[in-house]
Amino acid sequence: MxxxxxxITGGTGGIGLATAQKFVEEGIEVVLADLDEEIGHREADRLGVNFVQADLAAREPCRRLVDTTLERFGKVDILVNNAGFQHMASIEDFxxxxWDEMLMVMLTAPFLLTKYVWPSMKKSGWGRIVNxxxxxxxxxxxxxxxYVTAKTGLLGLTRTTALEGGAHGISANALCPAYVDTPLITGQMADQATLHGIPVEEVPEKxxxxxxxxxxMVRPEEVADLIIYLxxxxxxxxxxxxxxxDLGFTAQ
Ligand SMILES: NC(=O)c1ccc[n+]([C@@H]2O[C@H](COP(=O)([O-])OP(=O)(O)OC[C@H]3O[C@@H](n4cnc5c(N)ncnc54)[C@H](O)[C@@H]3O)[C@@H](O)[C@H]2O)c1
Incomplete structure (x- = not known):
């Protein structure tokens, strides 16, 4: 077989890299896509996987990522739309x-990549998309x-993808984590402290x-385990x- x-987009970051590690353990071929060429090649070599440098804030790199994967492997079975980043500011100061960049990376790129992998998944009669x-x-x-707008939109894209994919063996699911221990969340601590007027060390608790x-905090491996299952x-x-x-965050 x-x-x-x-x-995996954003594949050299916290959740993406933890997921890549587990895919490798499952015998899955992995293509990591991310911004930094040096880190990308280093992590890909370490895991024995492929790396494609791609800034997903534009259409062409999205197309190139899928084309490169198809040229190398002839198909794409799994797409994990994971790349993302945070920028905090009031609406007035945003x-x-x-805004354009965040919507592009976290909403438009997942749409484009879904569109571009679709013919391959349809042909196989099998596909898994995790947003x-x-x-x-x-x-x-x-x-x-x-960030909120992009992530809310991504849930809509997931549902639509699921409805259109059902007939072709393609599933689409979204993950809604809270506070995963990755650079994205640690990088936010100084902004949170300033915006809420509290010392940095009180941000985790308060x-x-x-x-x-x-x-x-959620561990990246715990998110990766759910991705592997899906x-x-x-x-x-x-x-x-x-x-x-989400550690029970939305339970109340
Ligand atoms: N950490 C959390 O608490 C948390 C919570 C909920 C959701 N998320 C989401 O999980 C995903 C992964 O984040 P993480 O926590 O592992 O953070 P991370 O910063 O470790 O990883 C994000 C990766 O995305 C990459 N990336 C950013 N912009 C890119 C671009 N233009 N093109 C290509 N790659 C780009 C970054 O280089 C980085 O490697 C993100 O979509 C984030 O929004 C994180």
Whole structure:
């Protein structure tokens, strides 16, 4: 049986890299896509996978990522739309170009990549698409207008993809994590401290974990485990769903 082939965007970051590691353990061929060439090649070599440098804030790199994967492996079976970043500012102060970039990377790129992998998945009669959204797709927070908008939109894309993919063996699911221990969240601490007027060291307790039932951060490997499950044969009846992995944040 030929190996499954997976593309992971933002693949050299916290959740993406943890997922790549687990895909490799499952015998899945992996193509990591990310911004930094040096880090990308280093991590890809370490895992024995492929790396494609791609800034997903534009259409052409999205097309090139899928074409490169198809040239190398002849198909794409799994797409994990994971690339993302945070920028915090009030609506009044939010830079327009940053808004465009965030919507492009976290909403338009997942659409384009879904569109570009679609013919291959349709031909195989099998495909798994996992979109990494956020609890911010379910509930909003101040100072995160672009992020909340992109992640909320991604849930809509996931549902539509699921409806169109069902007839072709393609499933699409979204993950809604909270506070995963990755550079994205640690990089946010200084902004959170300034915007809320508290010392940086109080951010985890007073901002991140104040409304969670479990008082610790999610580990990237825990998100990766759920992705692996959703991409497995066992999850064949699951599609169009938004999976929280949020320490109980949205339970109240
Ligand atoms: N960390 C959290 O608490 C958390 C919570 C909910 C959702 N998420 C989502 O999980 C996903 C992964 O984030 P993470 O926490 O692992 O953070 P991370 O910063 O470790 O990883 C994100 C990766 O995306 C890449 N990326 C950013 N812009 C890109 C672009 N234009 N083109 C290509 N790659 C780009 C970054 O270089 C980075 O490697 C993101 O979509 C994020 O929004 C994270």
């Amino acid at each position: 030929t190996k499954k082939v997976a593309i 830079p327009e170009d940053k 990494i959204a956020s609890i911010q797709g379910l509930v909003a927070s101040p100072f995160k207008s672009a 901002i991140f974990l104040q409304s969670t039932a479990i008082k610790r 991409c497995s044969e066992k999850a064949g009846a699951i599609t169009g769903a938004s999976w929280t992995i």
